[in-house]
Amino acid sequence: MSNNNLSVISLVSIGEHPTSRRPRRAEQDARAIELGIKLVGDNLQTLHAGKLSDDPSQQTALRSYLGMGLSEIHLLEMSENADAVLVIAEYLKQQKIDIILTGVRAENGESSGMLPYLLAEQLGMAMVTSIAEILSIDEVNQQAEVLQALPRGQRRKLKIDLPFIASVDMAAAMPRQSAFGPAMRGQFEATQAATVTDQESSGWQVADAKKRPKRLKIIKAKTAADRFKAATAKASGGGGKVVHGVEESAQAILDLLVEEGLV
Amino acid sequence: MSSSEFLSQFLFTLISFAILLTLVGAVKRMLLWSQGQSSTIHWLGLLQIPRRYLVDLHHVVARDKYMSNTHVATAGGFVLSSILIILLYVFQLKLQILTWALLGSSLLMFVGSIFVMIRRRNPPPNLSLGKWQRLPKSLMVFSLSFFILTLPATGILPSDTGGWLLAVLLVAGIIWGIGEMFFGMTWGGPMKHAFAGALHLGLHRRQERFGNGQSTGLKAIDLSAKKLGVEKPIDFKWNQLLSFDACVECGRCENNCPAFAAGQPLNPKKLIQDMVIGMAGGDDAKFAGSPYPGIKVGTHKGGAIIPIVNVLVESDTLWSCTTCRACVDACPMMIEHVDAIVDMRRFETMEKGQTPGKGSEILENLSATDNPNGFDPSSRMNWAADQNLTVFGHDEKKQEVTEADVLLWIGDAAFDMRNQRTLRAIIKLLRAADVNFAVLGDAEFDSGDLARRLGDEATFQRLATSNISTMNKYQFKTIVTADPHAFHCIKNEYVEFGGNYNVMHHTGFFADLVTENKLLLDNSKELALTYHDPCYLGRYNGEYDAPRFLLESMGVKIKEMDRSKSTARCCGGGGGAPVTDIPGKQRIPDMRMADVVETKAEIVAVACPQCNLMLEGVVEPRPEVKDIAELMLDALIEGGIENTGEGVVVNMVGAQL
Ligand code: SF4
Numbered sequence: 075m076s077n078n079n080l081s082v083i084s085l086v087s088i089g090e091h092p093t094s095r096r097p098r099r100a101e102q103d104a105r106a107i108e109l110g111i112k113l114v115g116d117n118l119q120t121l122h123a124g125k126l127s128d129d130p131s132q133q134t135a136l137r138s139y140l141g142m143g144l145s146e147i148h149l150l151e152m153s154e155n156a157d158a159v160l161v162i163a164e165y166l167k168q169q170k171i172d173i174i175l176t177g178v179r180a181e182n183g184e185s186s187g188m189l190p191y192l193l194a195e196q197l198g199m200a201m202v203t204s205i206a207e208i209l210s211i212d213e214v215n216q217q218a219e220v221l222q223a224l225p226r227g228q229r230r231k232l233k234i235d236l237p238f239i240a241s242v243d244m245a246a247a248m249p250r251q252s253a254f255g256p257a258m259r260g261q262f263e264a265t266q267a268a269t270v271t272d273q274e275s276s277g278w279q280v281a282d283a284k285k286r287p288k289r290l291k292i293i294k295a296k297t298a299a300d301r302f303k304a305a306t307a308k309a310s311g312g313g314g315k316v317v318h319g320v321e322e323s324a325q326a327i328l329d330l331l332v333e334e335g336l337v
Numbered sequence: 338m339s340s341s342e343f344l345s346q347f348l349f350t351l352i353s354f355a356i357l358l359t360l361v362g363a364v365k366r367m368l369l370w371s372q373g374q375s376s377t378i379h380w381l382g383l384l385q386i387p388r389r390y391l392v393d394l395h396h397v398v399a400r401d402k403y404m405s406n407t408h409v410a411t412a413g414g415f416v417l418s419s420i421l422i423i424l425l426y427v428f429q430l431k432l433q434i435l436t437w438a439l440l441g442s443s444l445l446m447f448v449g450s451i452f453v454m455i456r457r458r459n460p461p462p463n464l465s466l467g468k469w470q471r472l473p474k475s476l477m478v479f480s481l482s483f484f485i486l487t488l489p490a491t492g493i494l495p496s497d498t499g500g501w502l503l504a505v506l507l508v509a510g511i512i513w514g515i516g517e518m519f520f521g522m523t524w525g526g527p528m529k530h531a532f533a534g535a536l537h538l539g540l541h542r543r544q545e546r547f548g549n550g551q552s553t554g555l556k557a558i559d560l561s562a563k564k565l566g567v568e569k570p571i572d573f574k575w576n577q578l579l580s581f582d583a584c585v586e587c588g589r590c591e592n593n594c595p596a597f598a599a600g601q602p603l604n605p606k607k608l609i610q611d612m613v614i615g616m617a618g619g620d621d622a623k624f625a626g627s628p629y630p631g632i633k634v635g636t637h638k639g640g641a642i643i644p645i646v647n648v649l650v651e652s653d654t655l656w657s658c659t660t661c662r663a664c665v666d667a668c669p670m671m672i673e674h675v676d677a678i679v680d681m682r683r684f685e686t687m688e689k690g691q692t693p694g695k696g697s698e699i700l701e702n703l704s705a706t707d708n709p710n711g712f713d714p715s716s717r718m719n720w721a722a723d724q725n726l727t728v729f730g731h732d733e734k735k736q737e738v739t740e741a742d743v744l745l746w747i748g749d750a751a752f753d754m755r756n757q758r759t760l761r762a763i764i765k766l767l768r769a770a771d772v773n774f775a776v777l778g779d780a781e782f783d784s785g786d787l788a789r790r791l792g793d794e795a796t797f798q799r800l801a802t803s804n805i806s807t808m809n810k811y812q813f814k815t816i817v818t819a820d821p822h823a824f825h826c827i828k829n830e831y832v833e834f835g836g837n838y839n840v841m842h843h844t845g846f847f848a849d850l851v852t853e854n855k856l857l858l859d860n861s862k863e864l865a866l867t868y869h870d871p872c873y874l875g876r877y878n879g880e881y882d883a884p885r886f887l888l889e890s891m892g893v894k895i896k897e898m899d900r901s902k903s904t905a906r907c908c909g910g911g912g913g914a915p916v917t918d919i920p921g922k923q924r925i926p927d928m929r930m931a932d933v934v935e936t937k938a939e940i941v942a943v944a945c946p947q948c949n950l951m952l953e954g955v956v957e958p959r960p961e962v963k964d965i966a967e968l969m970l971d972a973l974i975e976g977g978i979e980n981t982g983e984g985v986v987v988n989m990v991g992a993q994l
Pocket residue numbers: 590593594595596597603604605657658659660661662663664665674675
């Protein structure tokens with residue numbers, strides 16, 4: 075695809091490895107970059123809201139996006155308690171952007187997955203969630219065709235007007251390997267961001283999330299082989315179905331609640 | 338003017354002219370090498386060339402007795418003849434003794450060339466054809482011409498024998514002979530190997546290799562350099578470029594390469610020749626040896642400032658290598674194939690981010706969790722929950738220690754159920770011998786072996802320096818490990834980062850304990866058993882005896898495989914080959930298991946967790962795979978009392994404790 079006139083920006087955050095909890099390139103953000111590079115190559119802009127940390131492991135994590143072949147990452151320097159949404163929105167309002175790519179949710183911090191929605195609201199753009207691919211862009215009609223990832227491998231083709239925000243799903247193409255050399259040599263371009271303190275979160279209390287209760291799988295296996303099969307088998311997914319229409323959907327939810335003895 | 342006077346004058350002119358052209362060629366060749374990056378010049382090594390040629394090189398050549406005798410006669414005869422020819426015809430020293438000596442030396446060379454000719458009648462596939470088929474004829478013409486030329490001068494034949502006819506024939510023969518042997522030496526003929534080879538022996542990048550020494554650790558690179566690894570031929574060190582020119586295309590590397598045998602697209606000999614093509618510029622159409630399996634010869638070209646990968650050499654070629662070092666060990670010219678391959682991999686990984694297969698995932702895991710499979714780093718010791726191990730540390734409440742005789746390096750076997758069995762056996766054996774040991778626990782990281790061989794020097798250096806700073810917090814005398822890769826890394830590759838340790842492989846350590854009678858082994862085992870040498874224990878570290886000693890201490894008579902010790906075939910597990918997983922015609926571990934089956938052994942003893950996994954991965958029915966530690970545990974006479982499982986048999990009689 076040659077989309078030379080297209081202005082695409084991807085927002086990146088510092089991720090966190092699920093077991094070691096070390097900073098790393100966030101998996102969805104990296105997929106957003108991969109998608110962006112495939113779309114516009116070197117013209118992809120990359121934005122990170124935050125200062126360059128003194129902590130080398132945080133730096134390395136951010137640099138690993140550069141290792142994918144970006145020449146620079148734009149840093150919007152803001153204070154710890156600033157509201158990233160407003161800071162980013164403030165910045166983006168001044169640019170002419172066609173497509174904004176983000177992950178579905180951050181790997182640490184609030185991790186609410188709200189950022190793309192709030193940004194869309196601030197910028198008055200359309201928002202499409204969990205995309206797996208951008209299929210084509212029609213620059214004349216200012217429209218894009220994207221593939222949205224739905225559960226169980228389903229995809230939905232959507233047409234969406236430019237400019238828009240898209241959050242990139244894990245179902246998107248695997249991000250390319252990050253190479254050490256370019257990661258070390260890539261540049262950070264920092265600008266001081268508008269100071270907008272996050273009023274809301276200052277009053278919050280933060281507690282560790284409790285593990286969600288999980289239904290025990292009751293396995294009546296006689297042999298080791300059966301147990302092994304049961305342990306490794308993927309949920310076969312017989313229960314799920316796609317329901318269309320409001321009535322049917324409501325009925326389905328109600329049925330489930332009744333079945334579970336909740337109403 | 339008589340024909341003999343004419344010959345003498347003509348020879349003066351011809352030889353002087355040939356020498357001049359040879360010198361011009363030599364300078365041109367040196368300029369090619371000088372395109373490479375700077376590297377220490379070991380001037381003193383030049384003085385060692387004769388010794389290195391006669392001892393170190395011939396040590397390797399002599400594995401093929403026929404060829405070594407042939408080479409002594411031909412090369413010795415040639416070197417001697419050349420000196421005499423120059424003295425006689427250029428400096429015109431008309432001494433009778435020199436004439437007789439030339440007669441003898443050219444005869445010697447002629448005899449040698451006959452044997453070269455015989456060998457080349459039905460050349461095995463590892464030998465190159467083309468210009469190399471011409472060489473025996475040239476050798477013959479050269480030696481025979483000078484032999485006949487010298488006959489009259491010694492007085493055996495009257496001068497002017499044969500008259501002008503013979504003189505013309507001799508002139509033709511001498512032009513051919515000198516053309517090949519002098520001119521060809523520096524202008525890219527087959528004799529180039531003698532010129533470049535001699536210099537390469539003197540200026541070798543790993544001087545420690547000579548005189549029975551060893552130097553097998555990869556060399557570190559500066560991570561702040563503008564370019565990491567080798568992209569183009571000129572990115573190699575100059576002495577690496579020189580080394581490529583030393584290749585004689587003997588194909589011994591090819592014969593020993595497991596990847597080549599498995600039909601993966603790698604042939605170490607072709608790789609070295611491709612490096613020569615890259616350095617000098619051109620295409621590979623004239624290459625007259627075996628191709629990379631599955632890749633047609635004549636389809637690639639290169640140049641000194643043209644990127645190598647996917648232009649001159651396909652990336653799959655680089656990633657097929659298991660870094661088993663069989664090629665390096667077999668190479669009479671002491672060329673370092675593995676260094677070159679890893680140098681190019683470094684560029685692929687660290688500059689292009691193109692590690693194939695599962696490579697990128699594994700490297701990412703190593704960054705995030707310090708183990709290749711991405712397991713929770715705090716679960717590293719879960720396997721030993723029931724082992725009550727002493728851990729190094731400063732927390733006295735947890736009974737951690739800062740001092741022990743032995744640091745037991747666990748390695749990534751900690752995460753692998755099969756190899757945990759070996760670890761348990763080792764712990765039982767250490768306890769039986771009353772060894773005071775402790776482990777690093779969760780503070781131990783992957784040794785960095787895999788990352789380094791996948792070209793990720795940055796991750797290797799991070800892991801190495803972390804491990805070193807962890808270990809330096811504690812006091813211990815010896816590091817013992819069951820993993821030859823960790824053994825090699827810590828012993829030979831941490832040195833460059835300030836880690837100097839006394840490292841032992843468990844087989845070496847246990848061999849000492851058995852010698853000192855601290856471990857008693859039942860030596861009545863009658864096992865049909867063979868032993869597979871791990872590359873990183875054997876070829877990399879020269880340890881062939883300790884494992885065999887242990888097996889023999891159990892009364893085992895090892896059914897050796899044809900390819901054992903320094904020529905042992907790799908299990909296919911090294912160098913990240915299982916990770917990059919380049920397809921071939923067959924799998925390397927299957928071929929190794931076939932070697933095992935040939936010995937009719939029922940058990941194959943291994944001494945490496947990786948070998949264990951590779952060989953156990955071969956489909957059954959196949960011989961059983963057991964680590965030596967497991968076999969030892971089976972044969973252990975605990976406290977002089979052997980538990981046979983059917984009651985306790987006292988076994989103290991005669992046992993010295
Ligand atoms: S190290 Fe082993 S696999 Fe690699 S080229 Fe040499 S012989 Fe072949």
